[in-house]
Amino acid sequence: MNFRILANDGIDPIGKALLEEAGFQVDTDFISQDKLAEGLKNYDAITVRSATKVREELIDSCPNLRLIGRGGVGMDNIDVDYAISKGLAVVNTPAASSLSVAELVFSHLFTGVRFLYDSNRKMPLEGSEKFNDLKKAYAKGIELRGKKIGIIGFGRIGRETAKIALGLGMEVLAFDLYEVPNELILELAGGVQVTCPVQSVSMEELIKNSDFISLHVPFAEKAILGEKEFEQMKDSVGIVNCSRGGTIDENALIKALDSGKVAFAGLDVFENEPHPAKEILNHPKISLTPHIGASTNEAQERIGTELANLIIDFFKNK
Incomplete structure (x- = not known):
């Protein structure tokens, strides 16, 4: 596999390692929201937490995208229904945190x-x-x-x-x-x-x-x-x-x-x-506290691992 993943809000090192072992290129350099439409055109998937927003306009600007991953529970920063209607997979990790x-x-x-x-x-x-x-x-x-x-x-x-x-x-x-x-x-x-x-x-x-x-x-x-x-x-x-x-x-x-x-x-x-x-x-x-509910070492490790496996399974079956 030769797919590129942008982990725009970061990903636990264990999750990153799992993806890289499976042949993915994983970039963790943050791209600001106003530059994301252009920067994301070089990637097959994006993972986010709560900071980055994936709205209709961004989805329309990046027809190359195939998957959106949310490290955590809430999906209110993603236009989930619209993404699915455009053929994208949307996954999250509701139990990990x-x-x-x-x-x-x-x-x-x-x-x-x-x-x-x-x-x-x-x-x-x-x-x-x-x-x-x-x-x-x-x-x-x-x-x-x-x-x-x-x-x-x-x-x-x-x-x-x-x-x-x-x-x-x-x-x-x-x-x-x-x-x-x-x-x-x-x-x-x-x-x-x-x-x-x-x-x-x-x-x-x-x-x-x-x-x-x-x-x-x-x-x-x-x-x-x-x-x-x-x-x-x-x-x-x-x-x-x-x-x-x-x-x-x-x-x-x-x-x-x-x-x-x-x-x-x-x-x-x-x-x-x-x-x-x-x-x-x-x-x-x-x-x-500044929105740190899921911010423990243990939770981030579980989130990264689960998210990586969901991404690997999706692209493996394509």
């Missing part, structure tokens, strides 16, 4: 319930002079065990999030447009397996009864959580979004944080990436 994203959800939750988002900002500035004041300010943390976590979207990532919650002794309330299983199997150290219950609830029940809410849904034209939903939530609820920007109305979130309705938020994704609103970035009750 699920655990990494789920663990980041709990990084934000633990950060939120113990005020780390604020103490990490203030301790370097005030820790020497106001140690006891800060100790008092952060003395009312809470435990996650025994609390209810509402998971909106119960696909692969939602289920991995639920498994961690169940392992911590939390009660899981799950909502999805599709069927929700009534139990999940937890795989513990030493090969031990434990079956734990999950409650399938309506969106309204989840909103009203959850102590914490975690979003795991694809991009939506309209926010899933807006002013109406925040009003229906428990007082001092915690919100985490490691799914897609735009699924939370950020203005409504700020209002709910300022009023105390929402105790804290953990955000890995934002409405206006890669330029999040300053009001969000500077808010004292928000834990922030």
